[in-house]
Amino acid sequence: MSLELLLIIAFGGAIVTYLLGKISCRIREGFAVLISLSLVVMIACLYGENGTESIYFHFLGLPLIMRTNMLSWFFAMAVSALGALSVIFSLNYMKNRERTDFYYLMLLMVNASMLGIIFSGDLISFFIFWEMMSWSTFLLISYNRGPAVAAGLKYIIMSIIGSMAMLVGVLSLYATYETLNMATLAELIGSASSGYLLFLLIIFSIAFAIKNALMPLHTWLPAAYAEAPTPFNGVLSGMLTRMGMYGFLLIMYVIVGATRALNLGSGLFKFHYILAWLGAITIVIPTFIAILQDDAKKLLAWSAVGQGGYMIVGIAVGTNLGLSGGIFHTLNHAIYIVLLFMCVGAIQYRTGGERDLNSLGGFIKKMPFTFIGTLLGISGLVGIPLTNGFVSKWLIYKTLILEGYPFLAFAALIGTWGCILYCYKFIHHIFLGQLPGKYQNVQKAPFSMLLPMIILSFAILFFGILPGIPLKIIDTIGTSFGFKSMNVTIWGIASETGTLNTINIFAAVLIVSIIAWLMLKIGPKAVSVAQEDTYAAGAAIPKDKYHYTVDFYNPLYRMITPYLKDFIDAFYMKFAHWIQSLCNGTRRVYTGYVGNYVMYIVLFLALLIFIRLKWSL
Amino acid sequence: MVFSQVIHFLQNHIYYIGAFGLIFIGLLIILVKHNLIKVIIGLSILETGVNLFLIAVGYISNGTAPIFSNPSVETQRMVDPVPQALVLTAIVIGVAVLALALSLAIRLYQHYGILDLRQIREQKW
């Protein structure tokens, strides 16, 4: 299976899907699913192919190279699988919407360009696919109109800033080494001075940090996530944002190389240490902002910013455990955040787009499968043992503690506790409590939505109970970067400083739960009563809105709100306004009076002659 | 002594001085006058100055016409014919521009009822 064919199918499939849509919706949908599934199968077949490089094109005299290795296989698998699930989820969600052809085209295009990024063996094709991903994402984010327009603009501007930084990095490498082949660069770069390496890492980090929404550069993400079409949120939050992670891995560990990347700077001002701190800040602050959100998608968006911090901390620490934790967390986070967005999507689908947490409630009775999905999703997000999120977080915490970064560990752990607050809020406001009267007739989510949710729910448990399977692959990636191999077992990690054994935990939890269940069964069977039939200490119960949701964590809000305004975003907006007024001032140069214009001409001539006389050039 | 030097200088360079004087006047008019017609006049003066300058480049004092068929004329005293050809072309072009400018001025006046360039400023920024 050649990679060129894969990409041709991915891109061609997108375009053919668009054209088929002009014929019939059903054919288009069938074809979109077919294409995305066939990509999954094709990539799965690539497993184990290592290091095969093929030049498929020449661009401006530069060979464009595709290659596979474990890292790219891992990411590609995640991208294609999540992409396929998102497409399946879209089938019902996007039905009867306008411009669905365009939607599918862009969705498949984003997936295809992500695959392109992942399989790129040189930086120029990496950049090309990166840009294609950026603009196709931009077109999709703005799809919903209204506030989505501003969100899309913010996204693309930050994205361009990032890619311009990356372009400088890429071209500087090209100017220095006359090649952009990653493998060759990795060899050549050994001779580079540490200053140059630092420059490279910083300039690339800007691009990847923007994409990965690392803290001072995260401001595009909440708005974009909140306004993008919900099925696309899966792709956006699951993998697209994490292309930044892939980029970090690429530049730090593939191109610059682990030993060099981890020794830049000195003392507390080591590059990777600062990066880890940025990651830690990214964990804490967005987590607390997420607690304040009342919009389901915004909440998940901020949560995604926060979770991105874990990945950065993981890979920036620069140990085999941390790296594995970071990569594994990327996968895990993708799984559960996609699941959660799909749950929100299902709710939106059934309620007509409602995503305000305060006006929902009690959906557990109406949409039980969605509820189970959400429950597993938030369990994964919090990192409850036996879900996948736990394993990756465990790896990160462990390495942070043992390597002597307790403050980073503290930031990571406190993020988890904040996470519980918003996760509970999320599930409580949507599924628990009282069902609003107008949603009495809500149906279960349709099968095409449930199927991806079920698959993802299963994946959460599967990776949580048997984390060894993905960890083996990740360990291969780690060793290819030059790290020591971890002692991976099927149930986790074995080592003398602390072992993880998920099977034990699983068995214990299972047995204990059965015991608890039996204990409950000893007593007489409970009488089922309506939800409103509660103990109110004699107070009269209003029937219409009885469920306590608004300002759920009111005391906490009062305490933290003043500190958690999005100062960074405000600063950027102010800066943008400043630029705008600067631009507005600049154009006053063109006064409209032709006498001034002729004056400019004469002055220009005088300037030329003056320069000549002054410096005698 | 000084006077005669000045005179000599003037004699040698009178055309250049005249030409640049005209160019300067033309530019000045364009810069300071607001009335479109006056500006066009300024343009015209500027062009005249440039043409004069071109002629002066090729002119030799007391020169003769560059006609080779007359054997009695020495080639050293012939005026350079190329600038004159250039000037002819330039004049033609100048006329075209002038005509176009004037016709545009008429249309402008029809639209605005005014020829003050300071007030015809809808196209700006």
Place this chain on the structure above:
Amino acid sequence: MDDAGLFSGGPNPILLVVVPLGFAFALPLIGFVSKKILKYIPVGVFMFNLVVALRLLPLVLKQPILVEIGGFSPPFCINLVAGPVGILFSALIALAGLLVAVYTLVYIKEGPEEKYHILYLLLLTAATGVVLTGDIFNLFVFFEILCISSYTLVAYVGNRAGIESSVKYLIQGAVGSSLLLIGIGLLYGLFGTLNMADLARQIVSVGSSSAFIPMAFMITGLGIEAAIFPLNSWLPDAHSSAPSSVSAILSGIAIEVGLYAVVRILFTLFGLSSFFLFFVFLGVLTLLIGEMCAFSQNNIKRMLAYSSIGQIGLILFAFAIATAYAVTGGLFQMISHTLGKGLLFLAAGYMIVRSGSMEISSLKGMGKRMPLTALAFTIGAFSLVGLPPFIGFPSKFLIIRSALAEEALIFNILIGLILLGTVIEGAYFFRVVQVIYFQKENEHQKRHEAPVAALIPMFLFMIAIVAIGIYPKLVTGILDSAASELLDRVDYIRSVIQ
């Protein structure tokens, strides 16, 4: 007429100038026969030109073709030098001219159509003449034709804005051409020749600094047409008030021809390399001013016009670096700008026709009303911003790459500024794209696509943009030899004066 060209296998380059010029003057006569046929003549002429230019292209890559008019050999005659640069530009002019002429078939419906076509032919003839001529006075003459026809075409609609812009353009243009003529006069006074190769040879022997004053005059004069920063005040007015088809040519061809002349004068004639740094700064300044002004526009055509200033700044920057890479990048950027800006103006033109207003906000819902035109606009916008896989990317790539090869710190800062300009550019273009596709339209309007004759050129532009964007090798070979022609003065002199 020297017949050397005719017998060396290819068509004579002079046809590129003579045919459109002849048809321009024959047009009124043809008009007596049939009025309807008039508008098809430019299409035919430029198709012919395109074929000629493309046939010449492989020939001139081996050896520049000289056409000597009047039977003298250079430096005494008026000559055409059809090197890679000249033919490349001629082909580009013919291509843009052809596509815009097709667009014009349906776009220009009112007014004195006959005169429009005459002026259109003259404009492009003059542009071709400028790039082919080897003689500075001829350059001046062609330039004047170019300018006069542009003044007139700007005022073609005859509305307030058009006339006002035309008057302002004319005043500045006339001042500029006077300055150019002074420069030419000074040069002639100093060296007694008008042939570029001969002048260059003499300047090489006396040193370029002695000819500084004429150069200053000429650069200023040509800079007005080339829209270098303080000299470009006419551009936003003229480009936004002209009919969109004319704007496409003015933006895509006229200013680039102006810039070509500036570059030709700087490189070939004077070779004043110590002064290039100044133009590097000037280019960045032009770029920033252009992008910043475009950023705060509400008028779509004005925005595009300012964006042209920005692009010209980038091209000037590239040329002023004056390395082979950079000049290739600059030429590439010219092609990319011609195609991209041409496409944008054509697309915007019909969107304006349909919405009846040039306000950006009035383009709401165009994605639905005219999807293909909107697609064309989007692709043009993406290309200009420099996104792959469109043509803007390889050109920008080359320019930044060559600037990075310069070691000096100042270049790093300038690259930063250029990228800042790109970000601003992205911001305003994406804003418009969003308005077109994603702003809530006021009422549900029915689909009303641009006519087929307008869509065909847009499609061809799009195909060119995507094709070269994906496969830049289509043009890089030509660009490389064009760049070496521009950079290598000695070779140019030797090839003209045997």
Place this chain on the structure above:
Amino acid sequence: MQMIEMILSPLLALIIGIFFLGLSRKIMARIQWRYGPPITQPVIDVIRLFSQKSVSHGKLFNLGIIFSLAGSLVLVLFLPLAQICPLSGSGGMLVILYMMLLAPLGIALSGGESANPNTSIGISRKFILALGYEVPLLLILLALMTHYKTISIVHIVSIQQNTGWAFVSLPLLLSGIAYVLILPAILGIRPFEVVQASQEISSGPMAEYGGPFLALATIQHALSLFIGIALFVNLFLGGAGNLLIFFLKMLVVFVLVLFVNAALPRLRIEQAVKYLWRWPTLLAFIGMIIVLIVRR
């Protein structure tokens, strides 16, 4: 052997926890010059509750309480009770930290299902309070783990057995003090009783429980009392070589905490969080820095 431990350890925890529950009522009564119920009263209550009828608000209402109890029971398995630690090698402190989440989360899910506003308010308070005490607690635990260079609680205990209690070792002294300061909050007793606040919000999360549900909730409560104290004993008081000493240590700590409970009034939730985020956090922070300095 492990199987026996697995059964023994929760049973012990249950017995000790219930005993503490009874003891607390007795001691509180004596402090308040009352006679108080017999120490066996909680046992009697639980048995009685199993025979009573109850209402249920839905499947999650049942599942949540099971979840919660299971969480507490599993957590016990991770704690070394003297030498008994059935799941010593399965994830260490980090799993314990996470398992501490399960109990409140289960109760919260179960209570949320009931749509009783009192319950929801109680849950909200519980989570805020948890966030409040987790800040210093995490700092303390991280200081410990960093100091002992292990994430396994069994290792921490065994190191203390060899080198002396963490509480009296100089680098960890401040952390220990901070732990003492937040211990009432972890146990959910006064002055941090806002979650239950029976007079205000009808026992908060427990409001809807009756019959077997309340019985399970009581058991869970007893277990969480046990866990809170056992964790402290293990981490700072060096665990114990045999069960008796372990029990005695726990008893001493518990009685001391009960005095605090008796002596102080209830804080409002903001006051509680502000307190927790101020002094204990400061101490824990300084403690952490000391640990880092010592480590260097």
